[in-house]
Amino acid sequence: MLQTETLSLVRTAPAPDVLEEFEKQVKTYEKAFYHFAYRLTGNHDDAEDLTQEALLKAYRAFHRFKTGTAFDRWVYQIIYRLFIDQYRKKRRRPFVASLDESPPYLDQEKPKEVPDHSKLPEDFALRHELGETIQKALLRLPEEFRAAVVLCDVQGFSYEEISNILQCSLGTVRSRIHRGRRQLREHLHPYLNGERGKKQ
Amino acid sequence: MNCHRVQSLLSAYLDQELSSEERRLIRNHIFNCPVCAQCLEELSRIKKYLGGLEPPPPQIDLIDHFFSYKLHISDAVDSNPWEWCKRLTLTAACIFLFLLTSFHLFPVTNTNRSIAGQEVEYHTYDQFTTYQLVNNEQNSNVNFFLEEDETEEKKKKKKKIDDFYLPQHKALLPGIPVSSR
Numbered sequence: 001m002l003q004t005e006t007l008s009l010v011r012t013a014p015a016p017d018v019l020e021e022f023e024k025q026v027k028t029y030e031k032a033f034y035h036f037a038y039r040l041t042g043n044h045d046d047a048e049d050l051t052q053e054a055l056l057k058a059y060r061a062f063h064r065f066k067t068g069t070a071f072d073r074w075v076y077q078i079i080y081r082l083f084i085d086q087y088r089k090k091r092r093r094p095f096v097a098s099l100d101e102s103p104p105y106l107d108q109e110k111p112k113e114v115p116d117h118s119k120l121p122e123d124f125a126l127r128h129e130l131g132e133t134i135q136k137a138l139l140r141l142p143e144e145f146r147a148a149v150v151l152c153d154v155q156g157f158s159y160e161e162i163s164n165i166l167q168c169s170l171g172t173v174r175s176r177i178h179r180g181r182r183q184l185r186e187h188l189h190p191y192l193n194g195e196r197g198k199k200q
Numbered sequence: 201m202n203c204h205r206v207q208s209l210l211s212a213y214l215d216q217e218l219s220s221e222e223r224r225l226i227r228n229h230i231f232n233c234p235v236c237a238q239c240l241e242e243l244s245r246i247k248k249y250l251g252g253l254e255p256p257p258p259q260i261d262l263i264d265h266f267f268s269y270k271l272h273i274s275d276a277v278d279s280n281p282w283e284w285c286k287r288l289t290l291t292a293a294c295i296f297l298f299l300l301t302s303f304h305l306f307p308v309t310n311t312n313r314s315i316a317g318q319e320v321e322y323h324t325y326d327q328f329t330t331y332q333l334v335n336n337e338q339n340s341n342v343n344f345f346l347e348e349d350e351t352e353e354k355k356k357k358k359k360k361i362d363d364f365y366l367p368q369h370k371a372l373l374p375g376i377p378v379s380s381r
């Protein structure tokens with residue numbers, strides 16, 4: 001009864017309080033949502049679509065959202081589900097490679113990348129390049145690993161919160177993060193060594 | 201703890217998701233094992249890199265776009281009468297198509313019609329040779345009938361016919377149309 005009332009409130013046009021409340025919540029987390037979507041999809045167009053779709057879904061199901069529970073985690077969950085359902089099918093993969101293979105672009109970039117780090121004087125340029133390389137490596141991970149690693153390291157959630165968002169067990173979260181990081185380490189190996197060489 | 205076990209726990213160690221006992225064991229191992237120490241170093245660097253990733257600025261104002269454009273479009277689709285007209289037309293078309301198909305698949309042929317007609321005729325009392333039946337029995341009953349008045353006579357005739365066609369149990373047999381009584 002209560003739910004139907006709230007539903008009709010949401011679905012009909014004049015619902016200023018619900019819309020206001022929703023807008024307030026979204027404004028708090030909008031950047032984080034977009035960041036998550038961007039790290040999952042790897043490009044602005046898909047990230048924007050994904051965020052908007054997720055917000056629309058969240059808005060329509062806002063009556064089901066229990067006040068007092070974490071709004072951000074709820075939306076992260078919607079983003080993740082949408083991503084798995086839709087974007088997995090139409091993702092634009094620049095290459096199809098098994099994870100054991102050495103990625104072609106890293107091979108090409110390696111000779112110029114590693115020495116460059118010691119020469120680049122500007123921190124900004126270095127950070128930008130590092131960001132792009134890491135994003136490429138992230139895109140090579142299986143979607144489930146990518147989401148777990150991003151939620152843990154980029155968004156800073158605990159394992160329990162991540163298991164809540166991804167709807168899987170703590171053990172699965174632990175294993176996904178571990179395997180995801182191990183694969184990232186392999187993909188970024190030359191880069192990690194270059195960095196180390198620079199620092200020492 | 202061997203190296204393999206330690207390395208499988210290093211990520212959770214980094215994220216401080218291990219028990220104090222496990223943490224202590226790993227610390228001890230790393231102190232003595234350069235391979236695992238190197239692994240931990242690289243993993244923690246990856247974690248640090250990921251944590252330092254700058255959030256990319258969206259190309260459009262997400263909130264504005266969402267509340268002023270996306271939401272209205274989706275609402276318009278929901279409340280647009282044309283949209284409902286389309287849905288209704290589609291439903292009607294489906295029903296029409298269904299009926300058309302069933303008539304096409306099960307046509308009313310002449311044979312079917314005549315069979316149906318025959319059955320109805322067979323079970324209709326008007327078509328039976330009631331006079332004959334009455335006449336056959338007239339020999340024994342004629343005097344009796346003649347003494348009765350007309351309505352009583354008719355009633356009896358009707359009862360006789362009923363008894364003949366619905367003997368003893370008086371129940372309707374399956375397949376005989378009720379309307380014919």
Ligand SMILES: [Zn+2]
Nearest residue numbers: 203233235236
């Ligand atoms: Zn070891």
